[in-house]
Amino acid sequence: MNNKIKVIAFDADDTLWVNETYFRDAEVAFAKLLSKYETKNKIDQELFKKEIENLHFYGYGIKGFVLSMIECALELSNYNIKPKTIEAILEIGKEMLEKPIELLEGIEEVLQALQGKYKLIVATKGDLLDQERKLEKSNLLKYFHHIEVMSDKKEKDYQKLIKHLDINPSELLMIGNSLKSDVLPLIKIGASAIHIPFHTTWMHEEVTEQEKQNEDYKTLASIKELPAIL
Known part of the structure; x- marks a missing residue:
């Protein structure tokens, strides 16, 4: 990595x-x-x-x-x-x-392992109030240095985030389940990305085989594999 x-x-x-x-x-x-x-x-x-x-x-x-x-x-x-x-x-x-927050397996252990070694942030899209509520209920807030609720996740949105964080694109790694939102835009701006698929994907987030080709990113079966490859 x-x-x-x-x-x-x-x-x-x-x-x-x-x-x-x-x-x-x-x-x-x-x-x-x-x-x-x-x-x-x-x-x-x-x-x-x-x-x-x-x-x-x-x-x-x-x-x-x-x-x-x-x-x-x-x-x-x-x-x-x-x-x-x-x-x-x-x-x-x-x-x-009102749904309870159901953390995906291994999330907290991975955040514990990475905390202190890297600056950890959340970069998500959605409704601000709802995402803040979910983060609060998840008990994960203590691991994150910064929370960014984005209106969209295109290249320009990530460039804005990188500028805000005052880092170079090469110093950012994004972890997410959507190739369209969490992986491909990052690769295009010179950052790194890891794809961890979820068993169901909204149609709007699906990408074609052609879009996936020649892009340099890793795919993991589980978040638990992350610390070992960093």
Whole structure:
């Protein structure tokens, strides 16, 4: 591994703790609520389309997801949806926000092993209030020097983070589950990245085989393998 690394940045959702699983469960519940209007496949497709349309307005996170569900329900029902169903959609969102934090296996031990050797930070995207709540509930805050909740994770966003940290790109290592958000943009700006896949990935975060080619990054099966390769 690059021995210049001074800062290790961790993605939060599906890298530190379980997240995407709850969105999949919410999609199933949403499709059941709208089953009289459309097939599950069509509902899933329309909801995804609506989420992508709305990223520009709401950004990433549960609240934007709930607003997209409501909008999608109105359109799929031809604006005949009952207030009780909208209430049920809001309830899905509240349940998601109240989920307990389920740390991924080995996270705390790895953070303990790395603390003091590197500056550890969180670089995640999503809703600020929700991510702060999750970090608080996770009991992991004590390991991190800095928390950055980003509106997006493109090259320019990471360049801004590097400038803020006052380091060179070669001194940053990013750890995350998304090739699109946590790995490929880093490689392109001269930083290092390690991919630790999660068992489920949001369609918006998927990349093509062509995008993966000729990029210099490591993939680990588990976060527990990290200290040994640094």
